[in-house]
Amino acid sequence: MNNHQSKLSTQAPNSKRFIACPLCESRVLLMTLNDHLDICPSNKHKTQQKQHIPRQGNTLKSYLSGNNRLPSTANESSPSSDKTSSSKRNHEVINLDNEPATPAAKKTSTSTTGVNATQSSIESKLKEEIAVLKKSAHLPLSERLRPQTLREYVGQQHILSQEKGPLFQYIRQGIIPSMILWGPPGVGKTSLARLFTKEASAVSSSGSKDERPVHYWMIETSATKANTQELRGIFEKAKKEFQLTRRRTVLFIDEIHRFNKVQQDLLLPHVENGDIILIGATTENPSFQLNNALISRCQVFVLEKLSTNEMCIVLYRAIALLNRSRKLLWGDIKALQLSRDIMEYIVDVSVGDARRALNILEKVEISTRQDDKTNGKGNSAETAESEEKKVITLNDVRDIIKNNSDSILNTYYDVKGDFHYDAISAFHKAVRGSDENASLYYLARMLQGGEDPLYVARRMIRIASEDIGIRDNSLLSLAIAAHDTVMKLGLPEADMALVHCCVALARAPKSVEIYRAWNNIKSMLNENKYSLASSEIPMHIRNAPTSLMKDLGYSKGYKYNPDYVDGKVKQEYFPEEVLHKCPNKKELQFLTGKHLGTRVDPDLLKDKK
Template identity: 55%
Template sequence: MQKGKQNAKITKIEQQVSCPVCKKQVPYSRINAHVDIHMHRSSLKSGLADSAGSRNDKTSITDILSGSQPPMKRRKPDSSQSVIKLDDDGEEEQDEGQSLATTGAISLVKIEDSDVQKPKDKVRVDNNDTNSLRYLQRISSLPLSEKLRPKTLQDYVGQQHILSSTTGTLYKYIQLDQIPSMILWGPPGVGKTSLARLLTKSVDGKYLMIETSATKSNTQELKAVFEKAKAEYRLTKRRVILFIDEIHRFNKPQQDLLLPHVENGDIVLIGATTENPSFQLNNALISRCHVFVLEKLSSSELGLVLNRAIALLNKLRTFIWHCSRPLKLAKDAIEYIEDVCIGDTRRALNLLEMVEISSRRSKKGDDEDFTLSTEEVRNIIKNNSSNGLNSYYDPKGDNHYDTISAFHKSVRGSDENAALYYLGRMLKGGEDPLYIARRMIRIASEDIGIRDNTMLPLAIAAHDAVMKVGLPEADMALVQCCVSLARAPKSVEIYRAWNKLKSMLDENKYSMCSSEIPMHIRNAPTKLMEDIGYSKGYKYNPDYKDGKVAQMYFPQEILDQCEDKTTLKFLTGKHLGSKMDPDLELQDK
């Protein structure tokens, strides 16, 4: 009889894999269900009690994933307790004190269908649970910045000036379940797109979000969105949020197309831009939207994001990529990444991902300390970046104008070190060196002027050097000119005189633009002009002693209208002003 039962068994070959939690060999077709049971068991509030009645075992898979507690040996559960049996083939479970990162060899063995018992209870696993193996498998191929994208406003890092529960303007709207049309303006990597998505999720399904980018949308697509928004509101009473990334890339007709639909409430517009809206967007569109300025993340905020990323990477290294060692960075190495990223979260995560991938190929032994130092992180980043580490600098954005303004003002203030700093920052960021050279030509005339007439030829020579030699060889010509301009004595006499004259000409004050040129200083190239009186009575100055003559050069009409003749003295002989800075006096004391 026993032999007949054995003949009735169906024998087949199935691949066996090692469970990353219990180390047991499990058929390949059942590994997901087997691990899901582990995950479900870890969420149970009551632990497994041993047969002697000792305390419950508090170690869960969540603790193991987060690294907060070391794995402990599992005790056999008491038969009287209601627990999920992880070892569903009746054999004793293996010791779980082994490293979870160790991978078992894949083998082919014979198994029999009658020996395979299916679990009695089906366990539902949330695939969005960050501790779920299926969730880790799903995100393993995404970029790190996408892996770590926040799912709730509580996970969002930064921008407390608008999200604070006490003073945040945007937080007040969220409390009322309302989202206004807005422009999110800030540098790259501060969370503009993430914030827009989280705002939609935070208002309990009252809004439907449609994402697009100004780099690929056209007028026809926008019109289709407007029609969809109207239909959506008629059917479900949900308003449509139109999120447009890089909205500054829209031309004027495309921006005008948004106006009536934003004003009528057909859509809620959320635009994200790295450019100054005052220069890139229509005033009519700006007036219909709130403008929220998003700031770069501080070092502490960026450190929080990096620590979260390291924890997630270590989960992936253990359960998905099967690396034998966790990723560890020294504190100063993390601070180094924070410094070079200047508040750009995306760039910080990209650099961390580069470090993580490079660390897998490390030649250090398993027994050696695997904590990466600052020097190792610096070498990894430099070896994988052709241009090295460049600070964030947008040659066409606000940073461009702000930095050149700071450079000009530092030269004007004779702070040669600050001027050199801003020059280096611009060149390192990829600024056009000819643009800098042209600005130094302007500085030579505007801020130094006649006080040192050698500075203008020097600035022109620096411009020529950049044109003829180019970077990087021409950088020293720019440095020489920069320092010379900063050290030169300053004078704004001709600058102020010229501005005063231009202002009077613009207003045609004293008929300056319409008055007749005096006859005696007019040109007389023909005999007819001489007969009319052109150039008659003109005194040729070189014919007189010291070139001095009693001769009027201003038009008589101006002299008649101007009662105070000192008004016509544009050049006062004063190089600088006469004010005293009270802060300077306090500093001297």
């Protein structure tokens, strides 16, 4: 073995093999040769890539087998330099094992065998990857992209933070409590439940000093398909599983708010006794949809809508997976590339739903894949040039989404959930605050989301009396007319009647005099203050339809107002007991004549300054 080989064999004790790139002659690890060839500076175009090696009479396969040498370069002009370079190249595949020196022929044979073995290993791994991609190709993109570890999980740092995240503290201890995961669609409730169980089980197994540590395993079901009989079977199976294997059963129920009261009550004793660990996922407010007894036995974790940056992270991972599939499964198609503006547009139209965003991305990818296949039928050089020039624009994505959608994109709106009440509350407060633009916005958001227009019309009738009241009596008639229009025409023809009424209510002067007076009276009656709820009606203002009642004094002494000038008489209408018990008669003046309050908002004063 020459000095060159001896020096290199003693430099690195690890078993690594290097090889010179057949295109640029730079030395790279053999294991990364294919990756290097993809980004090699000498490999600038596909058409040139195919001609680099054959032009020299060699191929990559023949070079790897040791039958041919590398292409000559400009530095190999002299015989001496050619001899030196040739000698160098013959030993570019270097064995860095701590082995005794061997003859050059045997060394070359060993190197060639190593190259073939490594190449075979790379091809084997590539085949395995292709097999995995083919196996999951039929699944939705959102399912293929599910995180496999907690590190891959995106979002919900308020509960998963290593510093203050309450859920992470449970994982660290290897404990899984019964819990309810409450959040909007597509934020990762199911994925979090799976990863939580997986990570906690691993921690419990590795960190426990018990000879038989407790493990966890998950049973997944949905409230849309699980019945009482199936639940009882799960409970029995969970008991036997723990007795035999010390594995505790985590029962994950998706859409748990769809369970009726009987089904929810069925869970109570088994959660209480620890037969199962319940993880429920819901998009509805647990306070309204779940039994208080069940909520008291579970911890409620609120999952937040993913931010724009978090959604973009999910989309970038999806694009990487799609491009890998495009290359390995569907041929060497041009990689899908989307600008940041396009990504943010997809995030906006998906309204914080990662699953919906991935579905949109899949539509875009399939459409561009079809375009690539169509363009590939022409001249290869022209196709390559057109592919370089063609860039997916924001308008292209808009067209793809519209063409593949059965209907217009609706905003995220749940007619029966919390958002139903939150939106109508926001609409009412915007009208009360005389913000006509915000009022229109919430009206549009409700109608676009599928809200019942009659529900909105009924609320506007209420607003006309509650917030405008006697300041503009005509608006009550307008609100009733808008309701009748919706009844007779329906949407979309009646939408302008709702808009008309909405703007009129927002612009009208406001008065809550009658609203406050009415609430004050009801409050005093509920407390029976000054015997308002129990005092006797004065005899002189009682009705006397019979002679017996007249003889008893009913209606005696009543002054009929229309018989007097301007209808004015001295006559008391409140019960005598109330007048006697009420020290301050002003308390009985429910209508004060004040339409609004007297407070001044300090923020307005700051703005004026």
